[in-house]
Amino acid sequence: MVDEQRLVFPVGQFGGMVRGDGPGDVRFSIRRGDAVWTVESDPGTLWLDAHGQLETLATTAWTRAAVLGNRRSLAPVEEAKAYGQLLGLKLVAEIDPDDPEAVDFARTHRLVPRAHGMGNRSDDPSRFLAGFPPDQVATFTWHQWRLWRQSHLEPSLWDGCRRMVADEQGAGRTLDARDLLTGALRGLHVMLGLQLAYLDVARGGGA
Numbered sequence: 087m088v089d090e091q092r093l094v095f096p097v098g099q100f101g102g103m104v105r106g107d108g109p110g111d112v113r114f115s116i117r118r119g120d121a122v123w124t125v126e127s128d129p130g131t132l133w134l135d136a137h138g139q140l141e142t143l144a145t146t147a148w149t150r151a152a153v154l155g156n157r158r159s160l161a162p163v164e165e166a167k168a169y170g171q172l173l174g175l176k177l178v179a180e181i182d183p184d185d186p187e188a189v190d191f192a193r194t195h196r197l198v199p200r201a202h203g204m205g206n207r208s209d210d211p212s213r214f215l216a217g218f219p220p221d222q223v224a225t226f227t228w229h230q231w232r233l234w235r236q237s238h239l240e241p242s243l244w245d246g247c248r249r250m251v252a253d254e255q256g257a258g259r260t261l262d263a264r265d266l267l268t269g270a271l272r273g274l275h276v277m278l279g280l281q282l283a284y285l286d287v288a289r290g291g292g293a
Contacts, residue, residue, distance in 0.1 A: 092180040093271065094153050096136040096278065097195065097285045098123075103130075116177055119287040123175055128160060128168035136178050138275030148275045150180060179285075183271035192244035192267050194288050197237050197274075201282040222280045226273070229261065233270055234283055242288035243267070 101115030104124055114130025116123050125133070135156045138148045146152050154165050172178040181191050204215035204223065214231035217223035226234065229250065237246025247263040247270075254261040277283040 091147070091149055092182045093148055093275075094136050094150055095179050095181060095271075095274065095285055096133050096177065097179055097287070098133075098177050099198075099284050099286060100134070118175070118177060123177065125171065125175070125177075126168075128164060129171045129177075132165070132168050133172055133177055136172075137281075138279035140276070140279045143275050143279065181271065183268045188267060188271060189244060189264070192247065193242050195285050196241070196243050196288050197234065197246070197270075197277075197283050198286050199234055199238060199283050201280070203231070203235055216277075216282050217280055222282075224276050224280055224282065227269075229266055230270060230273060233266065234277060241290055243270075245288075 098116040098118035101117055101122065104113045104115050105111060106113070110127075112127050113124045114127070114133065116125065116130070116133060132153060135153050136148070139146075139156060142152075150169070154169060160168065169178070173180075179191060179195075181188055199216075201217050201222075204217065204219070206212070206214045210225075212228065213225040214228060215223055215225050216231065216234060232250060233243075233246060237243055237249070240246040240249050244263070244267065247266045250266060251261045251263045278285070
């Protein structure tokens with residue numbers, strides 16, 4: 087998949103805006119692993135945009151073009167410079183969920199939940215909810231929900247996928263780790279956009 091078609095994922099935990107003395111002196115604090123980066127407003131805003139826009143995710147693949155197209159106030163040269171800074175700091179990653187690189191990404195990153203699980207409902211027991219009621223709530227399949235809830239207990243997202251496969255096998259059910267990962271990555275921007283989770287580097291290292 088060419089770069090323009092790969093999905094863009096933000097990496098790191100948002101620490102908030104850091105304001106200086108001047109009215110326009112605003113920076114963004116982002117922790118990635120044990121490093122904390124304070125970036126200028128332009129790359130910081132693009133990093134937030136990389137989480138996805140919920141109103142368009144159903145019809146738009148969240149690629150580099152989608153991220154950059156969302157920030158119309160920046161000139162193309164400024165956009166490219168700001169986005170390049172995020173790539174250089176590894177605060178965004180571009181991944182094809184169907185490519186072997188997706189497994190490499192999952193081995194070096196983990197998914198960390200930051201919201202409440204809400205279980206399922208009797209009218210649709212196959213779907214499980216998570217979020218911040220009443221507005222920031224999304225539904226997921228049983229496997230997506232479990233991966234969101236507990237994969238962070240393993241060193242990496244890939245280890246979390248493999249642990250789920252082992253658990254299913256122990257219960258006499260079949261689950262493919264690669265299919266689980268692909269589906270998780272394709273639906274991940276819903277979690278990121280609603281602030282239900284964030285991506286960080288794997289424990290014990292990572293990219």
